[in-house]
Amino acid sequence: MSTPQTPLPQAAPPAREAGAAAPYAGYTSPIPVVRTHLGHALASEWTKIRSVRSTMWTLGVFVLLVVGIGLLTGAIVANSGSDLSGDDDPLALGFFGVLLGSIAVITLGVLTTASEYGTGLIRTTATACPARGRFLVAKALIFFLVSFTVTLVSTVLVAVLQTAMLEGSSARQPTGGEWFKATVGVSLYIALLGLFSLLIGSVLRHSAGGITVMIGAVLAPLVIALFMATSSLEKVRTALFEYSIPNQLGVFYSSSLSDSGPSGWDPLWIMIGAVVVAFAGSWLLLEKRDV
Amino acid sequence: MIEIAGLSKRYGEKLAVDGLTFTVRPGTVTGFLGPNGAGKSTTMRMILGLDHPTGGDVRIDGRHYHELADPLTYIGALLDAKAVHGGRSARNHLLCLAQSNGIPARRVGEVLETVGLTAVARKKAKGFSLGMSQRLGIAGALLGDPRILMFDEPVNGLDPEGIHWIRGLMKSLAAQGRTVFVSSHLMSEMALTADHLVVIGQGRLLADTTMADFIERNSRSWVRIRTPDRERLLDALHTAGIAVVEAGDGLLEVDGGRPERIGELAARHQVVLHELSVRQSSLEDAFMRLTAQSVEYHARPEPAGQSWGAHRIARTAAGPPAPKAAPTTTPATPAPLTTPTTPATAPTTTPTEG
Numbered sequence: 001m002s003t004p005q006t007p008l009p010q011a012a013p014p015a016r017e018a019g020a021a022a023p024y025a026g027y028t029s030p031i032p033v034v035r036t037h038l039g040h041a042l043a044s045e046w047t048k049i050r051s052v053r054s055t056m057w058t059l060g061v062f063v064l065l066v067v068g069i070g071l072l073t074g075a076i077v078a079n080s081g082s083d084l085s086g087d088d089d090p091l092a093l094g095f096f097g098v099l100l101g102s103i104a105v106i107t108l109g110v111l112t113t114a115s116e117y118g119t120g121l122i123r124t125t126a127t128a129c130p131a132r133g134r135f136l137v138a139k140a141l142i143f144f145l146v147s148f149t150v151t152l153v154s155t156v157l158v159a160v161l162q163t164a165m166l167e168g169s170s171a172r173q174p175t176g177g178e179w180f181k182a183t184v185g186v187s188l189y190i191a192l193l194g195l196f197s198l199l200i201g202s203v204l205r206h207s208a209g210g211i212t213v214m215i216g217a218v219l220a221p222l223v224i225a226l227f228m229a230t231s232s233l234e235k236v237r238t239a240l241f242e243y244s245i246p247n248q249l250g251v252f253y254s255s256s257l258s259d260s261g262p263s264g265w266d267p268l269w270i271m272i273g274a275v276v277v278a279f280a281g282s283w284l285l286l287e288k289r290d291v
Numbered sequence: 292m293i294e295i296a297g298l299s300k301r302y303g304e305k306l307a308v309d310g311l312t313f314t315v316r317p318g319t320v321t322g323f324l325g326p327n328g329a330g331k332s333t334t335m336r337m338i339l340g341l342d343h344p345t346g347g348d349v350r351i352d353g354r355h356y357h358e359l360a361d362p363l364t365y366i367g368a369l370l371d372a373k374a375v376h377g378g379r380s381a382r383n384h385l386l387c388l389a390q391s392n393g394i395p396a397r398r399v400g401e402v403l404e405t406v407g408l409t410a411v412a413r414k415k416a417k418g419f420s421l422g423m424s425q426r427l428g429i430a431g432a433l434l435g436d437p438r439i440l441m442f443d444e445p446v447n448g449l450d451p452e453g454i455h456w457i458r459g460l461m462k463s464l465a466a467q468g469r470t471v472f473v474s475s476h477l478m479s480e481m482a483l484t485a486d487h488l489v490v491i492g493q494g495r496l497l498a499d500t501t502m503a504d505f506i507e508r509n510s511r512s513w514v515r516i517r518t519p520d521r522e523r524l525l526d527a528l529h530t531a532g533i534a535v536v537e538a539g540d541g542l543l544e545v546d547g548g549r550p551e552r553i554g555e556l557a558a559r560h561q562v563v564l565h566e567l568s569v570r571q572s573s574l575e576d577a578f579m580r581l582t583a584q585s586v587e588y589h590a591r592p593e594p595a596g597q598s599w600g601a602h603r604i605a606r607t608a609a610g611p612p613a614p615k616a617a618p619t620t621t622p623a624t625p626a627p628l629t630t631p632t633t634p635a636t637a638p639t640t641t642p643t644e645g
Contacts, residue, residue: 027317027469029436034393035360044391051383052376120374124431127339127368128391130357135391290342 041129041138049142054111059146062104063154069097070158074165090166091174091182092253094158098186099246101154103215105147105190109197110210112143117205122291132286136202140279143198148191155183178254185252185268192271193218193245199278203285218245243270292317292470293338293439297347300333300494307333309494310347315472315487317438320465322485322502323474326582330494331474332370335443339368351439363392366439367432372424372448377417381408381427384416385434394435402430407456421448429457439470446480458484478578482506492582509577514550516543517566518557527560528553544570 034040049055073093113136116122129135159182163174174182201210225240241247242261251267262270293315300308308330315321325331336342338349340356351359351366359365375384385399403409406426411419419427425448432440442461446454461484465471475481481488481502488505490498498505518524521541528535528545533553536544545553550567557564 027438027467029364029438031364031394031398031436033361033364036391036393040391040393044387047383047387047390048376048379051380051387052378054378115376119376120371121376123336123339123341123370124374124388125391126341127370128363128388130340130359130362288343290336 036129038134038138041134042142044128045135045138045142049112049146054115055108055146058104058108058111059150062101062108062150065101065104066094066097066151066154067158069100070094071161071165073097074158074162078165089174089178089182089254090163090171091159091178092250092255093162094155094182094186095250095253095255097158098151098155098190099249101151102190102193102218102245102249105151105194106197106214106218107211108147109143109194110201110214111207112139112198112201114201114205114207114210117291118207126291132291133283136279136283136286140195140198144191144195147194148187151187151190152183155186159183181252181254181265185265186249189249189252189268189271192268192275196271196275196278199275199282202282203278222246292352293441293472294350294353295334295338295347296349298334298337298344298349299346300330300337300342301345307494308337308344311491311494311496312347313489313496313499315439315470315489317470318465318468319486320461320471320473320484321487321489322481323472323489323491324478324481324578325474325476325491325497327476329476329491329582331476331491332443333494334491335368335370335441335472335474338441339366339370361392361435363388363394363435363437365435365437366441367435367437368441368443369425369428369432369445370441370443372421372428375416375424375427378415380413380415381419381430382412384427385430388431389434392435398434398436402433405433406430422450422453425449426453429460437469440464440472442471442473444474444476446475446477454480478574482574490578490581497581505577506571506574509581510572510574512547512569512571514545514553515566515568515570516545516553516564517541518543518562518564520562523560524557524562524564527556527562531556 070093073096074090077090077093116125125135126132159179197210197214200214201207204210204213221240221244225237225244228237228240238258238260242258247258248262248267248270251262251264295314296312298308298311299306311330311334323331323334333342337344338351338356349356356362356366379387381403382399385402386396388394389396389399400409400412403412406429408423408426408430411423416424416427425445429442429445432442440461445457445461449457461471461473465486473481473484485502488498488500488502489496490505500508515538516524518541521543524543525535528543533545533556536546538544550569554564554567557567
C-alpha cells in the first residue's frame with residue numbers, strides 16, 4: 001500500500017499560499033460548488049442498490065420463485081387434462097409464485113433502509129445529505145422502480161407462458177382487464193408492499209426485526225383466521241381472511257377467498273393508504289431521532 | 292471555522308455534553324482530547340447535525356449543518372471507520388457519496404490514490420483491515436475537498452507507517468488553510484500533530500489552549516545532573532540559591548532550572564559533570580491529572596469549566612506567559628506522578644518555541 005504524502009493532487013500551490021497569507025481566509029476548493037437536489041440523492045441511492053450483492057440475490061430469488069413456480073403449476077394443470085372449468089382464469093395460476101416471491105421483495109425493502117443502521121452507514125448518508133426526507137424519498141423511489149420493473153417483467157413472462165401452456169385446455173381466454181390486473185396491478189401491489197417494508201425498516205432500524213415483522217404481517221392474519229373456529233368470532237375471522245395480504249393479492253387474480261371484502265382495485269388503494277401513513281411516520285421519526 | 296456555543300446533550304439521565312463553548316479555527320490542527328466517554332464523539336455528531344443538541348448551538352462558518360447545500364464539499368468527516376456496507380466495494384462506497392453531493396466521479400479515483408487504496412478499490416469493504424477502513428473513511432472525508440475536516444480517532448488501527456502518514460496529512464491540510472479538528476484519547480499523539488488543544492472531561496470543557504501553552508503549563512520540567520563531585524556541586528548550587536533534590540542513584544534534580552546556568556556554575560567551580568539534561572514529565576501524565584480533576588469540577592456549580600477555558604484564551608492572547616513561574620503554580624503537585632522513570636517522551640515533547 002503506497003501512501004503518498006501530498007494530500008490532494010489538485011490542491012494547487014497558489015491556493016496554499018493564499019491560505020497561508022491570510023490565515024482566516026480559509027481554504028477554497030477548486031471543486032465547483034453544487035446546490036444538491038433530489039437528483040443527486042437518486043443517483044446515489046441507485047449506486048447503492050446496484051452495488052450490493054444482496055440486491056441481486058433477493059431479486060434473483062424473486063424471479064426464480066415467480067417464474068419457476070408459475071411454470072410448474074402451469075405444467076401440472078396443463079398435463080392433468082380438463083382441470084380448469086370454463087370460467088377459470090388461467091392467469092390465476094401465477095398467484096402462488098408471486099405470493100412466495102413477495103417475501104424476497106419484503107426482505108430487499110427492509111434491507112434497503114435497515115442495513116444502513118446495522119453498519120452505521122446511515123451516519124455517512126445523513127452527513128452527505130442533511131435533508132433526511134430527501135434520501136428517504138430517493139431510497140423509496142429507486143426501490144419502488146426497481147421492484148416494480150422486476151415484478152412486471154416476471155409476471156408478464158409467467159402470464160404469457162401459462163396462457164400458452166393452457167391454450168388447448170378448457171380454460172377460457174382472459175380479458176384485457178384481467179391481463180392488466182394480473183401484471184401491472186400485481187406489480188404495483190408487490191412493489192408497494194416492498195416499499196411499505198422499506199419504511200418499516202426505516203422505523204425499526206433493524207434488519208432482522210423488520211423482516212420478521214413484515215413476514216408476520218403478511219402471514220399471521222391468515223393463519224390466525226384458520227384456527228378461529230368459534231362462531232362468536234366469525235366476523236373477526238372473515239375480516240382477517242378478507243384483508244390478509246395473500247387474499248388481497250388474490251383479488252388481482254380474481255381468486256379471492258370470499259365474495260365480500262375488497263374487490264377490483266381495492267387492495268391497491270388500501271396498500272397506497274398504508275404506504276402514505278408509513279411514509280409520514282418514518283419521515284417524522286427520521287427527522288426527530290438522532291442517527 | 293466551527294463555532295460551538297453552550298452545547299449540551301442529554302441521554303436520559305446522563306448529561307453527555309455539558310455546556311461546551313469553543314471555536315475551531317482554520318489553518319491549524321485542533322486536537323480534541325478527552326478520556327473515553329468524555330463526549331467527544333457526541334460533540335462531533337452534533338456538529339454534523341446527526342444528533343440534535345439538547346441545548347446550545349453549533350455553526351459551521353456561521354451556518355447550521357442542515358443549511359449547507361453541498362455539505363461534503365464544506366466539511367468532510369471520518370466518524371466511524373467501520374460505517375460502510377461490507378458488501379460494497381471501496382470505489383462504489385465513495386461513488387455513492389460523491390453522487391449525493393454532485394462531486395465529479397473522477398474525485399473517487401483521486402482520493403483512493405491519496406489514501407493508498409487504489410489497489411483494493413474494487414474489493415469489498417468487509418475484507419478490509421481496520422487500518423484500511425480508516426483510510427477509506429479518510430478518503431470519504433477528503434472526497435469533497437472540503438475546507439473543514441473532522442476525524443474521530445483517526446490513528447486507531449493504523450500501523451506506524453499509517454500513523455506517520457496521517458500526521459503529515461493533517462498538518463498539510465491545515466497548512467492549506469483548512470480547519471482540521473481531530474479527536475483522540477492519546478495525549479502523546481496530539482502533542483505531535485495538534486497546534487491547538489481542546490480538552491474535555493465528562494462533557495465539560497477543561498482546557499482550550501495552544502499546544503505550546505498546554506505543555507508549558509501542564510508539564511513539569513527539571514534539570515537532571517549526574518556528577519562524581521556530588522558534594523562540591525551541592526555546595527555550589529546551595530551558595531547560588533538553587534534548590535536541589537536528590538533523586539537517588541547519585542542523580543540530582545533542579546526543578547524548572549536552566550541547564551546553562553548550572554553548567555556555567557559547575558564550570559566556574561571546576562566540577563566534572565557526567566550528565567546535564569533537561570527533563571520533562573510526560574504530557575500523558577499532565578493530561579490524566581487534568582481529566583482526573585474533571586470529577587471535582589463536576590461537583591461544582593455551572594461556570595467552573597467554562598471560565599477556565601476563557602481564562603486560558605485570554606492568557607494566550609495576552610502573549611507568552613512568564614515561563615518559569617508556570618510549572619510551580621500548577622495546583623496539583625506533580626512530584627509523585629512525574630518520577631522520571633519514563634523520561635522517554637521527554638525529548639519529543641519539549642516545546643520548541645518560548
